[in-house]
Amino acid sequence: MPTTITIKGQVTIPKHIRDSLGLSPGSSVDFAVNDEGDVVIRKVAAGSPRASDRFDRARGRADIKWRTDELMALLRGED
Structure with missing residues (x-):
């Protein structure tokens, strides 16, 4: 199912894929590229450590x- 990337780099995950992965609003997902160059999307299990950024580390x-x-x-330098 073709989709279009928005100017912000966003795409809509088709409903049948969201349903099969059990994704709902607020779900965390992880993207990867396999050896064949295919993009793989995985649901991040609740409680799983996610990739942290500099703000998460601080x-x-x-x-x-x-x-x-x-x-x-x-x-403000007030006493």
Whole structure:
């Protein structure tokens, strides 16, 4: 089933494929290219580690619990 890529690089996954993989809005998927050059899409199992980006690696690293007003005062140089 041919489809068109949007200007943002998005495509619609056909319903029969979504149904066969059990995909619903918010599902995570993984794309790969096999040795024959075919694109393979896999459903990422719930709880599976996903590829992290630099923001995922930094998330949760701060060990100081700032209150918003305290942080804003610090950033603004207020005493």
